[in-house]
Amino acid sequence: MAFSPPPGFRPTHVVPQHGMPAWEAPDPARPTLPLDPLLPVQLMERRGDWGQVLCANGWSAWVDGRYLVAVPQDPPATDSPLTRAADPRPLVARAEETPARYRSAVEDLAAGALDGESFHSRTKGLRIGIGVDGESVWLYDAAHERWVYADGTRSATYATDDGPRATAEDPGHAPTQVVTPDGT
Template sequence: MTTPGFRPTHVVPQHGMPAWESPDPARPTVALDPLLPVQLVERRGDWAHVLCANGWSAWVDGRFLIAVPQDPPATGGPQARTADPRPLLARAEQTLAHYRTAVEELAGGGLDGESFRVRTRGLRIGIVVDGESVWLYDTERGRWVYGDGKRVGTYAADDGPHAAAADPGHAPTQVVTPDGP
């Protein structure tokens, strides 16, 4: 269940990151998953207190969080590249169904822990729905896209703007600030 008012401000790096109960290295907790959208709540030097969509919070090394724009690209104006969001949604559904099947088999005793890890290795999904807005992680192109229900446009790429621009399937990364791109 998503915490009311949750709006991601950052994403965990693609390899995940360690987390702590408080800004104290002696109090580690469960690591954060790769590409998890989080909301920055507080900063104390390099420490960052983040909130996850499910209401869980932790302290992390804020220097490694990947910022996402506060405001996605305006849906009324032209985006760098538009695409139908349905293929990305279908891939997300397929990935989630594959993971759900593996969880059911694990819970039912049909898989052991190692078999579960093998079956789920390489699965990756990222999706945040906020009313009419959706943020989807496109695993094939290594990018986050924003959509308004009719079209999507790239707003952050794993490899940065230079690598994204070199790939004709990528639109260049565009970071949007309150003052514009």
């Protein structure tokens, strides 16, 4: 018998490589079967750290959404609005400088010129992320905590590190968000 996913199923995330626990509801007192490692899922809703996921077989569960691994989507359209990082060259330069600074600190540590605390101090805050695919590049902008997509001539924000925000009515919990595959 052939299996077909529910209509409109489009994975947005995968389960981490070691699998993850799941719950019937966003309530730790209602556990269910754990999810298999690297299982493709579609994030349907968020409530604070909780995420409701839909599996390809139609089964849904609640998980700790912070641990889901996002599936890369298509890059922003080239006609998307430009951001303050419109020129990708400064990010590319930082992407080149960061490993050089780290390598220098590693060499000094290996040579005995640095102790562990000094090494930690020199490397603290160094962050880099880069993916290159032909003319496309995804760069992590640590100064603004976001990923930027560039096509060689301009760039646009692709994703941010902003976490869930609390609502005015309930400052301890983030608002419920309905998430659709097309990002709306």
